[in-house]
Amino acid sequence: MRKQISSPQNKTVKQILQLQEKSRNRRKEGLFVIEGIREIELALKANYQFEAVYICQKVFNEEHLEKFSFAEHLLTEITPEVYKKIAYRSSTEGILGIAKIKFHELQQLNFKTETPLLLIAEAPEKPGNIGAILRTADAANVDAVIIANPKTDIYNTNIIRSSVGCVFTNQIATGTTSEIIDFLKEKNIAIYSAILQESEIYTKQNFTKATAIVVGTEADGLSEEWREHSTQNIHIPMQGEIDSMNVSVAAGILIFEAKRQRDFN
Known part of the structure; x- marks a missing residue:
C-alpha cells in the first residue's frame, strides 16, 4: 500500500514548500521540486535522480506512471487539499517530484x-x-x-x-x-x-x-x-x-x- 498524506499541515508538506520558496533550503538539502508530466519526463531523460513523487489521484492519470517507471516506494498519494497547497501552478496534472540537484561546474x-x-x-x-x-x-x-x-x-x-x-x-x-x-x-x-x-x-x-x-x-x-x-x-x-x-x-x-x-x- 502506498504512503499517503491527507493533511496540509503535514511536516513533509512544509518541507516541500520550503524547497520551493528558499534557495537556502535547496542548497542545504541538495533537493528541488519539479511539477508537471512534461517537466518530470525531461528531468528523467536528463538522468536526474528522484527522491520522492507525490500524486493526486483525482487529477493525475496513472497511465503515465508506466513510462516514468518510478519505484513504488517513491510514490505518495496526496489529497486535493494537499495538492492545492504544494502545487505552484494549477496545470501540473496532479504530479510533483523531489529530485537531487546537479552541480554545474x-x-x-x-x-x-x-x-x-x-x-x-x-x-x-x-x-x-x-x-x-x-x-x-x-x-x-x-x-x-x-x-x-x-x-x-x-x-x-x-x-x-x-x-x-x-x-x-x-x-x-x-x-x-x-x-x-x-x-x-x-x-x-x-x-x-x-x-x-x-x-x-x-x-x-x-x-x-x-x-x-x-x-x-x-x-x-x-x-x-x-x-x-x-x-x-x-x-x-x-x-x-x-x-x-x-x-x-x-x-x-x-x-x-x-x-x-x-x-x-
Whole structure:
C-alpha cells in the first residue's frame, strides 16, 4: 500500500514548500521540486535522480506512471487539499517530484564539436528572462548555456516553470565572469559581447567558429570585464526611440544569426 498524506499541515508538506520558496533550503538539502508530466519526463531523460513523487489521484492519470517507471516506494498519494497547497501552478496534472540537484561546474561542460556555440548571460535576475533564455537555447540546440555571476539558482521554481523544463534539456554551467572568461580563452572560444561601445553590427561577424555570445541585463548591460576581453563587441541596430531590448529577445536574435550562418556555410 502506498504512503499517503491527507493533511496540509503535514511536516513533509512544509518541507516541500520550503524547497520551493528558499534557495537556502535547496542548497542545504541538495533537493528541488519539479511539477508537471512534461517537466518530470525531461528531468528523467536528463538522468536526474528522484527522491520522492507525490500524486493526486483525482487529477493525475496513472497511465503515465508506466513510462516514468518510478519505484513504488517513491510514490505518495496526496489529497486535493494537499495538492492545492504544494502545487505552484494549477496545470501540473496532479504530479510533483523531489529530485537531487546537479552541480554545474564549468569544467564539467562537454562539447561534442570543435566549434561549439555557447550562450552566456551575465547576472540575469528575473526568473522569466532566465527561463526564456533557456527555451531559446533549447530551440537553437546550443552546446551550453553559462550563467555568469548568478543571482538565483537555476532550480528556482519560477525558472523551471518559465523554461517549461528546458533547465533539464540544456547543458548548463555557472561561474564568475572572470572564471568564465578564463575558461573561454583556455578553450579558444571567441567572445562576442553585446555591448554598444566600440561595437560592430552582429550580422558582419563570423559565428561559424567556436563562439560564445554574451548578453547582459537591460538595466546594467555587461560589465567592463567583458568589453576588455571580448573578441568583438556587437550590437543589434535599434530603429525606435529606445536603445535596448529584453535580454531574452536579444539573445534569440544573436543565437539564431549564428545558427543561420552555421546551417548555410
